[in-house]
Amino acid sequence: MKKNRIAIIVLIVLAAVSGWFMLNNKKGTIKETLRDFAVADTASITKIFLADKEGKSVTLEREIGGPWKVNGKYNARPDAIQVLMETIKRVDVKEPVGKAAQDNVVKRLAAKAVRCEIFQNGQLTKAYYVGTETQDQTGTYMILIDLETMKTSAKPFVTYIPGFEGYLTTRYFTNERDWRDRTVFQYVPTDIKSVKLEVPDKPEMGYELIINGNNDYEVKMQTGKVLNGIDSMAVKQYLSYFQQINFESMDLAMTQKEIDSTLLSKPINILTVTNQKGEVNSVKFFLRKPSKESYDVDGKLNVFDPERMNALLDGKDLVMVQYYVFGKLMPPAEYFLKNTGGPQAGKPVSKK
Numbered sequence: 001m002k003k004n005r006i007a008i009i010v011l012i013v014l015a016a017v018s019g020w021f022m023l024n025n026k027k028g029t030i031k032e033t034l035r036d037f038a039v040a041d042t043a044s045i046t047k048i049f050l051a052d053k054e055g056k057s058v059t060l061e062r063e064i065g066g067p068w069k070v071n072g073k074y075n076a077r078p079d080a081i082q083v084l085m086e087t088i089k090r091v092d093v094k095e096p097v098g099k100a101a102q103d104n105v106v107k108r109l110a111a112k113a114v115r116c117e118i119f120q121n122g123q124l125t126k127a128y129y130v131g132t133e134t135q136d137q138t139g140t141y142m143i144l145i146d147l148e149t150m151k152t153s154a155k156p157f158v159t160y161i162p163g164f165e166g167y168l169t170t171r172y173f174t175n176e177r178d179w180r181d182r183t184v185f186q187y188v189p190t191d192i193k194s195v196k197l198e199v200p201d202k203p204e205m206g207y208e209l210i211i212n213g214n215n216d217y218e219v220k221m222q223t224g225k226v227l228n229g230i231d232s233m234a235v236k237q238y239l240s241y242f243q244q245i246n247f248e249s250m251d252l253a254m255t256q257k258e259i260d261s262t263l264l265s266k267p268i269n270i271l272t273v274t275n276q277k278g279e280v281n282s283v284k285f286f287l288r289k290p291s292k293e294s295y296d297v298d299g300k301l302n303v304f305d306p307e308r309m310n311a312l313l314d315g316k317d318l319v320m321v322q323y324y325v326f327g328k329l330m331p332p333a334e335y336f337l338k339n340t341g342g343p344q345a346g347k348p349v350s351k352k
Helices: 002-027 078-090 099-111 232-243 256-264 323-329
Strands: 045-051 057-061 092-096 114-120 123-133 140-146 157-160 183-185 192-198 207-213 216-221 269-275 280-286 308-313 317-322
Touching (some): 045 078, 256 317, 317 323
Antiparallel strands (some): 045 057, 045 114, 280 308, 308 317
16 A cells, blocks of 8 residues: 555656646747737836847937937927837847757847847837848847846747738838938917018018917018018918928938038028927028939939928038928918919929
Protein backbone atom coordinates (compact mmCIF):
# COMPACT_ATOMS: atom_id res chain seq x y z
CA MET A 1 0.00 0.00 0.00
CA LYS A 2 2.85 2.38 0.90
CA LYS A 3 4.60 1.65 -2.41
CA ASN A 4 1.37 2.35 -4.30
CA ARG A 5 0.99 5.68 -2.50
CA ILE A 6 4.55 6.69 -3.41
CA ALA A 7 3.96 5.68 -7.04
CA ILE A 8 0.80 7.80 -7.18
CA ILE A 9 2.63 10.80 -5.73
CA VAL A 10 5.44 10.39 -8.28
CA LEU A 11 2.91 10.18 -11.11
CA ILE A 12 1.20 13.37 -9.88
CA VAL A 13 4.53 15.22 -9.72
CA LEU A 14 5.54 14.02 -13.17
CA ALA A 15 2.17 15.04 -14.58
CA ALA A 16 2.53 18.51 -13.06
CA VAL A 17 6.04 18.94 -14.44
CA SER A 18 4.91 17.70 -17.84
CA GLY A 19 2.00 20.09 -17.83
CA TRP A 20 4.30 23.01 -16.96
CA PHE A 21 6.60 22.22 -19.89
CA MET A 22 3.68 21.81 -22.27
CA LEU A 23 2.21 25.14 -21.18
CA ASN A 24 5.50 26.95 -21.61
CA ASN A 25 6.17 25.32 -24.96
CA LYS A 26 2.77 26.51 -26.09
CA LYS A 27 3.16 30.09 -24.85
CA GLY A 28 6.91 30.38 -25.38
CA THR A 29 9.45 31.30 -22.76
CA ILE A 30 9.51 35.05 -23.51
CA LYS A 31 8.00 37.30 -20.88
CA GLU A 32 4.74 38.85 -22.01
CA THR A 33 6.13 42.29 -21.19
CA LEU A 34 8.84 41.80 -23.81
CA ARG A 35 6.37 41.16 -26.61
CA ASP A 36 3.77 43.78 -25.75
CA PHE A 37 4.44 46.79 -27.98
CA ALA A 38 1.06 48.52 -27.78
CA VAL A 39 -0.02 51.35 -25.47
CA ALA A 40 -3.77 51.20 -24.98
CA ASP A 41 -4.25 54.57 -23.27
CA THR A 42 -2.84 56.96 -25.84
CA ALA A 43 -4.72 59.87 -24.26
CA SER A 44 -2.23 59.74 -21.38
CA ILE A 45 0.83 59.97 -23.65
CA THR A 46 2.64 63.25 -23.04
CA LYS A 47 5.91 62.72 -24.90
CA ILE A 48 7.33 60.59 -27.71
CA PHE A 49 11.03 60.55 -28.50
CA LEU A 50 12.19 59.22 -31.88
CA ALA A 51 15.85 58.82 -32.86
CA ASP A 52 17.52 57.10 -35.80
CA LYS A 53 20.99 55.67 -36.31
CA GLU A 54 22.08 58.71 -38.35
CA GLY A 55 21.84 61.08 -35.41
CA LYS A 56 18.49 62.66 -36.27
CA SER A 57 15.87 62.87 -33.54
CA VAL A 58 12.58 64.54 -32.72
CA THR A 59 10.76 65.05 -29.46
CA LEU A 60 6.99 65.27 -29.72
CA GLU A 61 5.54 66.71 -26.54
CA ARG A 62 2.33 68.16 -25.19
CA GLU A 63 0.45 69.13 -22.11
CA ILE A 64 -2.63 66.94 -21.63
CA GLY A 65 -5.34 68.44 -23.83
CA GLY A 66 -2.90 70.82 -25.50
CA PRO A 67 -1.33 70.82 -28.97
CA TRP A 68 1.63 68.61 -29.84
CA LYS A 69 4.94 70.42 -30.29
CA VAL A 70 7.97 69.38 -32.34
CA ASN A 71 11.27 69.87 -30.48
CA GLY A 72 9.56 72.60 -28.47
CA LYS A 73 9.49 74.93 -31.50
CA TYR A 74 6.60 74.17 -33.85
CA ASN A 75 3.13 72.73 -33.71
CA ALA A 76 3.10 69.18 -35.00
CA ARG A 77 1.07 68.00 -37.98
CA PRO A 78 -2.25 66.70 -36.61
CA ASP A 79 -2.53 64.06 -39.35
CA ALA A 80 0.94 62.64 -38.63
CA ILE A 81 0.28 62.60 -34.86
CA GLN A 82 -3.02 60.82 -35.41
CA VAL A 83 -1.38 58.12 -37.54
CA LEU A 84 1.43 57.61 -35.00
CA MET A 85 -1.04 57.40 -32.11
CA GLU A 86 -3.14 54.84 -33.97
CA THR A 87 0.01 52.81 -34.64
CA ILE A 88 1.14 52.96 -31.00
CA LYS A 89 -2.30 51.84 -29.85
CA ARG A 90 -2.93 49.04 -32.35
CA VAL A 91 0.51 47.57 -33.10
CA ASP A 92 0.52 43.85 -32.39
CA VAL A 93 2.83 40.85 -32.70
CA LYS A 94 2.30 38.88 -35.88
CA GLU A 95 4.91 36.25 -35.13
CA PRO A 96 8.35 35.81 -33.55
CA VAL A 97 11.30 36.02 -35.89
CA GLY A 98 12.41 32.48 -36.74
CA LYS A 99 15.65 31.19 -35.20
CA ALA A 100 17.39 30.96 -38.57
CA ALA A 101 16.74 34.65 -39.27
CA GLN A 102 17.21 36.07 -35.76
CA ASP A 103 20.89 37.01 -36.01
CA ASN A 104 20.40 38.73 -39.35
CA VAL A 105 17.35 40.67 -38.13
CA VAL A 106 19.11 41.75 -34.93
CA LYS A 107 22.07 43.00 -36.98
CA ARG A 108 19.71 44.96 -39.23
CA LEU A 109 17.98 46.47 -36.20
CA ALA A 110 21.35 47.47 -34.78
CA ALA A 111 22.39 49.12 -38.05
CA LYS A 112 19.14 50.71 -39.17
CA ALA A 113 16.30 51.24 -36.75
CA VAL A 114 14.39 54.05 -35.04
CA ARG A 115 14.32 54.12 -31.28
CA CYS A 116 10.87 54.99 -29.93
CA GLU A 117 10.38 56.04 -26.31
CA ILE A 118 6.86 56.68 -25.04
CA PHE A 119 6.07 58.67 -21.89
CA GLN A 120 2.71 58.64 -20.13
CA ASN A 121 2.03 61.46 -17.69
CA GLY A 122 5.75 62.23 -17.75
CA GLN A 123 6.94 58.69 -17.06
CA LEU A 124 8.73 56.40 -19.53
CA THR A 125 6.41 53.42 -19.97
CA LYS A 126 7.41 51.87 -23.29
CA ALA A 127 10.51 51.73 -25.47
CA TYR A 128 11.38 49.74 -28.57
CA TYR A 129 13.27 49.78 -31.85
CA VAL A 130 11.41 49.95 -35.17
CA GLY A 131 13.24 48.22 -37.99
CA THR A 132 12.66 47.63 -41.67
CA GLU A 133 9.82 45.83 -43.39
CA THR A 134 9.62 42.10 -43.93
CA GLN A 135 10.27 40.68 -47.39
CA ASP A 136 6.56 40.52 -48.23
CA GLN A 137 6.12 44.10 -46.90
CA THR A 138 3.22 43.10 -44.65
CA GLY A 139 5.14 43.21 -41.38
CA THR A 140 7.72 45.29 -39.52
CA TYR A 141 10.65 44.06 -37.45
CA MET A 142 10.62 45.41 -33.91
CA ILE A 143 12.34 44.63 -30.64
CA LEU A 144 11.38 45.84 -27.18
CA ILE A 145 13.65 47.51 -24.64
CA ASP A 146 13.45 46.25 -21.06
CA LEU A 147 12.73 49.34 -18.96
CA GLU A 148 14.45 47.84 -15.92
CA THR A 149 17.79 47.33 -17.63
CA MET A 150 17.28 49.59 -20.70
CA LYS A 151 18.70 46.77 -22.80
CA THR A 152 17.00 45.21 -25.79
CA SER A 153 15.13 41.97 -25.47
CA ALA A 154 16.77 38.81 -26.79
CA LYS A 155 13.85 38.24 -29.16
CA PRO A 156 12.79 40.39 -32.15
CA PHE A 157 9.27 40.12 -33.56
CA VAL A 158 7.37 40.75 -36.75
CA THR A 159 4.68 43.31 -35.91
CA TYR A 160 1.64 44.57 -37.77
CA ILE A 161 -1.69 46.31 -37.33
CA PRO A 162 -4.60 43.88 -37.67
CA GLY A 163 -6.60 44.71 -40.79
CA PHE A 164 -3.86 46.88 -42.30
CA GLU A 165 -1.83 45.69 -45.28
CA GLY A 166 1.62 47.20 -45.23
CA TYR A 167 4.52 48.00 -42.92
CA LEU A 168 4.88 50.58 -40.15
CA THR A 169 8.45 51.86 -40.50
CA THR A 170 7.50 55.08 -42.33
CA ARG A 171 5.24 56.18 -39.47
CA TYR A 172 8.22 56.62 -37.13
CA PHE A 173 10.13 59.33 -39.02
CA THR A 174 12.75 61.58 -37.45
CA ASN A 175 12.93 64.61 -39.74
CA GLU A 176 11.83 67.71 -37.83
CA ARG A 177 10.57 69.39 -40.99
CA ASP A 178 8.31 66.49 -41.84
CA TRP A 179 6.65 66.65 -38.42
CA ARG A 180 6.03 70.38 -38.53
CA ASP A 181 2.46 71.58 -38.94
CA ARG A 182 2.06 73.28 -42.33
CA THR A 183 -0.51 75.82 -41.21
CA VAL A 184 0.21 79.39 -42.28
CA PHE A 185 -3.16 81.01 -41.52
CA GLN A 186 -5.85 79.58 -39.27
CA TYR A 187 -8.45 82.10 -38.17
CA VAL A 188 -12.13 82.09 -37.39
CA PRO A 189 -13.40 85.10 -39.41
CA THR A 190 -14.54 86.92 -36.27
CA ASP A 191 -10.99 86.69 -34.87
CA ILE A 192 -9.55 88.85 -37.65
CA LYS A 193 -9.11 92.58 -36.97
CA SER A 194 -7.39 93.53 -40.24
CA VAL A 195 -5.73 92.16 -43.36
CA LYS A 196 -3.06 94.20 -45.11
CA LEU A 197 -1.70 93.54 -48.59
CA GLU A 198 1.49 95.32 -49.63
CA VAL A 199 2.76 95.25 -53.23
CA PRO A 200 6.33 96.63 -53.17
CA ASP A 201 6.61 97.06 -56.96
CA LYS A 202 3.13 98.58 -57.25
CA PRO A 203 2.38 100.40 -53.99
CA GLU A 204 -0.77 101.90 -55.49
CA MET A 205 -2.22 98.36 -55.55
CA GLY A 206 -1.72 97.82 -51.81
CA TYR A 207 -4.57 98.13 -49.34
CA GLU A 208 -5.75 97.27 -45.84
CA LEU A 209 -9.08 95.69 -44.99
CA ILE A 210 -10.18 96.80 -41.52
CA ILE A 211 -12.99 95.10 -39.58
CA ASN A 212 -14.59 97.66 -37.28
CA GLY A 213 -17.49 95.51 -36.17
CA ASN A 214 -20.42 93.46 -37.44
CA ASN A 215 -20.90 94.33 -41.14
CA ASP A 216 -18.73 97.40 -40.65
CA TYR A 217 -15.77 97.11 -43.01
CA GLU A 218 -13.28 99.60 -44.36
CA VAL A 219 -10.83 99.27 -47.24
CA LYS A 220 -8.02 101.81 -47.18
CA MET A 221 -5.63 101.96 -50.11
CA GLN A 222 -1.90 102.24 -49.52
CA THR A 223 -2.10 105.64 -51.18
CA GLY A 224 -4.46 106.82 -48.40
CA LYS A 225 -7.67 106.65 -50.42
CA VAL A 226 -10.64 105.03 -48.67
CA LEU A 227 -12.95 102.94 -50.86
CA ASN A 228 -16.71 103.42 -50.61
CA GLY A 229 -19.46 100.90 -51.32
CA ILE A 230 -17.95 97.86 -49.63
CA ASP A 231 -19.79 94.59 -50.31
CA SER A 232 -20.13 92.90 -46.91
CA MET A 233 -20.82 89.51 -48.50
CA ALA A 234 -17.59 89.71 -50.48
CA VAL A 235 -15.68 90.57 -47.29
CA LYS A 236 -17.24 87.69 -45.35
CA GLN A 237 -16.41 85.28 -48.15
CA TYR A 238 -12.84 86.57 -48.22
CA LEU A 239 -12.35 86.28 -44.45
CA SER A 240 -13.61 82.69 -44.54
CA TYR A 241 -10.63 81.73 -46.72
CA PHE A 242 -8.28 82.20 -43.75
CA GLN A 243 -9.73 79.34 -41.69
CA GLN A 244 -7.16 76.80 -42.88
CA ILE A 245 -4.33 77.76 -45.24
CA ASN A 246 -1.26 75.50 -45.46
CA PHE A 247 2.08 75.68 -47.23
CA GLU A 248 2.97 72.82 -49.56
CA SER A 249 6.52 71.92 -48.57
CA MET A 250 9.72 73.01 -46.86
CA ASP A 251 11.68 71.16 -49.53
CA LEU A 252 12.40 74.00 -51.95
CA ALA A 253 14.64 72.05 -54.35
CA MET A 254 17.00 75.05 -54.25
CA THR A 255 20.68 75.49 -53.49
CA GLN A 256 21.69 77.56 -50.47
CA LYS A 257 22.94 80.24 -52.87
CA GLU A 258 19.50 80.41 -54.50
CA ILE A 259 17.81 80.60 -51.11
CA ASP A 260 20.09 83.42 -49.99
CA SER A 261 19.44 85.27 -53.25
CA THR A 262 15.70 84.93 -52.79
CA LEU A 263 15.82 86.30 -49.25
CA LEU A 264 17.82 89.32 -50.44
CA SER A 265 15.36 90.05 -53.26
CA LYS A 266 12.26 92.22 -53.10
CA PRO A 267 9.07 90.27 -52.28
CA ILE A 268 6.22 90.44 -54.79
CA ASN A 269 3.61 90.70 -52.03
CA ILE A 270 3.48 90.98 -48.25
CA LEU A 271 0.32 89.75 -46.53
CA THR A 272 -0.24 90.64 -42.87
CA VAL A 273 -3.11 89.43 -40.69
CA THR A 274 -3.77 90.98 -37.29
CA ASN A 275 -6.19 89.31 -34.91
CA GLN A 276 -8.45 90.88 -32.30
CA LYS A 277 -5.72 90.48 -29.66
CA GLY A 278 -3.31 92.52 -31.74
CA GLU A 279 -1.15 89.51 -32.68
CA VAL A 280 0.47 89.91 -36.11
CA ASN A 281 1.16 87.19 -38.69
CA SER A 282 3.10 88.54 -41.67
CA VAL A 283 4.14 86.51 -44.73
CA LYS A 284 6.38 87.62 -47.60
CA PHE A 285 5.97 86.04 -51.04
CA PHE A 286 8.66 85.63 -53.70
CA LEU A 287 8.71 84.44 -57.29
CA ARG A 288 10.52 81.14 -57.84
CA LYS A 289 12.17 79.53 -60.82
CA PRO A 290 10.19 76.72 -62.46
CA SER A 291 11.19 73.20 -61.46
CA LYS A 292 10.77 72.10 -65.05
CA GLU A 293 10.47 73.69 -68.48
CA SER A 294 6.98 75.02 -69.20
CA TYR A 295 5.27 77.52 -71.50
CA ASP A 296 2.51 80.09 -71.10
CA VAL A 297 -0.67 80.32 -73.18
CA ASP A 298 1.22 82.31 -75.83
CA GLY A 299 3.87 79.63 -76.17
CA LYS A 300 6.55 81.61 -74.36
CA LEU A 301 8.94 79.91 -71.99
CA ASN A 302 8.00 80.58 -68.35
CA VAL A 303 10.75 82.45 -66.53
CA PHE A 304 9.00 81.89 -63.20
CA ASP A 305 6.99 79.00 -61.86
CA PRO A 306 3.36 79.52 -62.96
CA GLU A 307 1.95 77.37 -60.14
CA ARG A 308 4.12 77.98 -57.09
CA MET A 309 5.98 80.71 -55.24
CA ASN A 310 8.15 80.88 -52.14
CA ALA A 311 6.95 82.33 -48.85
CA LEU A 312 8.88 83.53 -45.81
CA LEU A 313 7.17 82.66 -42.50
CA ASP A 314 7.95 84.36 -39.21
CA GLY A 315 10.85 86.09 -40.92
CA LYS A 316 12.92 82.88 -40.85
CA ASP A 317 11.37 79.85 -42.59
CA LEU A 318 11.26 79.80 -46.38
CA VAL A 319 8.62 77.41 -47.74
CA MET A 320 6.92 76.61 -51.03
CA VAL A 321 3.26 77.54 -51.55
CA GLN A 322 0.73 77.22 -54.34
CA TYR A 323 -0.90 80.13 -56.18
CA TYR A 324 -4.12 78.11 -56.17
CA VAL A 325 -4.20 78.14 -52.37
CA PHE A 326 -2.79 81.60 -51.60
CA GLY A 327 -3.92 83.56 -54.63
CA LYS A 328 -7.46 84.00 -53.29
CA LEU A 329 -6.00 85.79 -50.24
CA MET A 330 -4.52 88.57 -52.40
CA PRO A 331 -7.22 89.88 -54.76
CA PRO A 332 -7.27 93.44 -56.09
CA ALA A 333 -9.07 95.94 -53.84
CA GLU A 334 -11.95 96.13 -56.34
CA TYR A 335 -12.98 92.65 -55.26
CA PHE A 336 -14.53 94.15 -52.12
CA LEU A 337 -16.70 96.69 -53.98
CA LYS A 338 -20.36 96.21 -54.86
CA ASN A 339 -21.34 95.50 -58.47
CA THR A 340 -17.91 96.03 -59.92
CA GLY A 341 -17.91 92.90 -62.02
CA GLY A 342 -14.25 92.71 -61.16
CA PRO A 343 -12.09 89.59 -60.96
CA GLN A 344 -12.83 86.98 -58.33
CA ALA A 345 -10.41 86.27 -55.53
CA GLY A 346 -8.18 83.67 -57.08
CA LYS A 347 -4.88 85.20 -58.17
CA PRO A 348 -2.52 87.56 -56.37
CA VAL A 349 -2.61 91.03 -57.84
CA SER A 350 1.10 91.09 -58.60
CA LYS A 351 1.49 87.65 -60.26
CA LYS A 352 3.36 88.10 -63.51
